[in-house]
Amino acid sequence: MTGLGKERMQVLREEVASRLQFKHLVAELGDSAADWRGFNSVNEICDYLIWALSNKQAGTWIQRLGSRDRLELLINKYKTA
């Protein structure tokens, strides 16, 4: 049997890593996947959270995490440039 090929495997590995990161961030936020339906990546979630922080829409997560700083730390942990 032929394999998927080195390049395809590399792409798949990156995509799976990204899916797992997504799930882990959602779990750390105390949300479910359904809460973030339609979001494609951790960066997209982070962009939303940054927007939410600057528009006073982040209360739920601040409450869950205990402080604004912790939410910002979480964003910084996952957000890539």
Next chain:
Amino acid sequence: MRIAEIEDINREVLATARFRKELAETARLNPQALKVLEEFIDYRRTAPTRNGWGKKDYPFQNGLLKGIWHVHIVFGKDVIIYDITPVAIKLICIVDHGQIDGTMNKGLIKSILGMSDSDFTPFELPNTSSNMGLGNAEKAEIEQLLWELASDKSDRPELEAAVNGNWSEHLREFILHVANIKGSEEQQWQAVIAAFGGEQELARFIKNILSRTIG
């Protein structure tokens, strides 16, 4: 008749020529857009009109477009402007977030408000994922994936654990990603298992390829 009963239908999806053209360009730059759109349409076909699709979907709150909906395909970037009625989802156009943030371009408003029923025709998405269980092609791809993983020293321990019924989150995610089917995670997993004739058969398959490969 209650409103909930009136809305318990499968809405028709309609789109303008402009939307189709803009979708092609959006999908070219961001292939995931089609999958997001598919999920959005799946939800919006049956959800009550006022129940937006989570954080990304809400109507304009004021101005001339008040009441017209918009949904972010990519948050803060690509935005679909659409209308929804009890019987139809009407996809109008796709704009850059910058175009609707703050003062909106009058030309854009005019073109949106100028749309009439004759501008909309039935819309179908290109296939982005399997609707019904796991197809032969997807199953073959999973088999190939497992062969690849078995031939990699660092991945073999995960497969060996799976043979003993301990599926790592990583391996499971890998398989589901390749399977590319709809449904909840558990439904997807059950579809994979079913395609291989049960969990024990899948474990036997993995054991077999482990015995025939060297990491």
